[in-house]
Amino acid sequence: MTLQGYHDGPTSVDETLSLLNQGSYVADRSLATVLFLALKLGRPLFLEGEAGVGKTEIAKVLSQTLGRDLLRLQCYEGLDVSAAVYEWNYARQMLEIRLGEATGDTPKETLGEDLFSDRFLIRRPLLQALEPHTNGPPVLLIDELDRTDEPFEAYLLEVLSDFQVSIPEIGTIKAERPPIVIITSNRTREIHDALKRRCFYHWVDYPSFDRELAILKSRLPDLPEKLTRQVVGFVQRLRKQDLFKAPGVAESLDWATTLVELDQLELSQGMVDDTLGILLKYQDDIAAIQGDEAARLLTQVKADLSQLRAD
Structure with a gap:
């Protein structure tokens, strides 16, 4: 038995x-295939890959192009x-108790029941994702x-298996239609197999030259062709x-934007050295590339591009 799919996807x-x-996301066919199946069958999509390769952006683009709300749960230790x-x-519950005691209008037994009613419940992203939304099931990003x-x-297993959560004071809350779930991981540790089994999986790799070129042209259409x-x-x-x-695709876009702001039409060694901090985030990496190595790489790049034009 499969979960309910998305009729308007x-x-x-x-x-x-x-x-x-439509959302300026240039994907390869393998990613589009697994995303289509995840949407069609109502299954969570688990995306692994290096930081900055565009995993999070997929959820944002889906929210934008499908017209769905985006609920983001940013994970941390x-x-x-x-x-x-x-x-x-709790603050509102305490106030309710004191008001009830002061007025004496509410019996203590009834007051205790009311304290754990819907109006005192603060909904966080996972619970919000299970509730009905006027524009259809939301996109839930577990980042x-x-x-x-x-x-x-381990707690997520119930959410991802049955799209429900259990609240002891209220009971089980289950989604009428499952949200579109995108889970990302930078693979700083392995995720348990029990969770992966509940998802479709895709490794998001660094793009090829042609795909990264298409990404930059899509996001920065005014960028000079040579640059x-x-x-x-x-x-x-x-x-x-x-x-x-x-560097990931995010750094490529940042670097290209920076070079345009500096009125550059093509790369020079001096400009590469001055802006390496946009691409690289560790001083040891910058020190290893800056200077002679940057000049060598730039020479190779220009030679490669010249050969492509000749071909």
């Missing part, structure tokens, strides 16, 4: 590619149910799950170096 892989393109699912408004602790990961190709070529070569953290 894309009806084919090609439509899924088109949907992502120590994340618990009160921050992710629900908590009771960087690998930052959380294993107990919270665009040099930026992509340099970043592609930089990722092959022995770095602590290679």
